[in-house]
Amino acid sequence: MNLEKNIKDVIAQQLENGIVENLISEQLKQGVSKALEDLFSSYGGEARKVIENKLKSVIVPYLETYDYSEYITKLDHVLVETIKEASFDNRKLLENFKNLMIEEKEKTMKLSDLFEKWKEYVAKKVETDGLEVEFDDGPEYEAVEVRVEVERNEDRSWSIFEHATIFFECEHDEKMNFEVPISLYKRDEQWDLQYRSNKELKSLRHLNDFEILLMRLSQNSVKIDLDIEYEDDEVTPNEEPEPTFG
Structure with a gap:
């Protein structure tokens, strides 16, 4: 009887101290916290989606219309200084990034001009193994044959x-070869360039100069004027043959 009485006294005392209310309050807090966690979870949380959509509707248009030219100028200075101190691999990555950030002032480029840019790239990078050495104007490698050609798709007649x-x-x-998709809205006169490449930062060190140019034209929405649809030419490599001594 004394044991039962002691138990009752302890229970009564704890009830008077508010332990039940505290436990209920604690569990309620945990329940609300878990519910909110689930609500804002990155895996389909409804509240997160609502907030995300509201932020996008406000922030994205602002970012798209903001003039970044002042910051690009500052970034250019920072990159130049960083490039000077970087290792070779990182230097190539930073140089490509710097060139990719250049703003294209002209909104249209003739295909003939783009062809000239590509020929400059070929002259710098073409493989010289297997080329004859000519001596007409001093020793130089023979020219390689190059061409540009536009191949039109057979689109539906009703397509715009x-x-x-x-x-x-x-x-x-x-x-040296490239293929570049282009498209034309039939009410326009110039074509949209749609060059896509791997845009991960780590891939930038492996991109060549012409790829960077195409990516820059594409991201700046530069139109292509098809002033030519076929042209061939010859390009003399910039690399000079090794001197030989008889």
């Missing part, structure tokens, strides 16, 4: 778009 591909080809060195 036309599609085509620009092919830059060098028979001697296929690594």
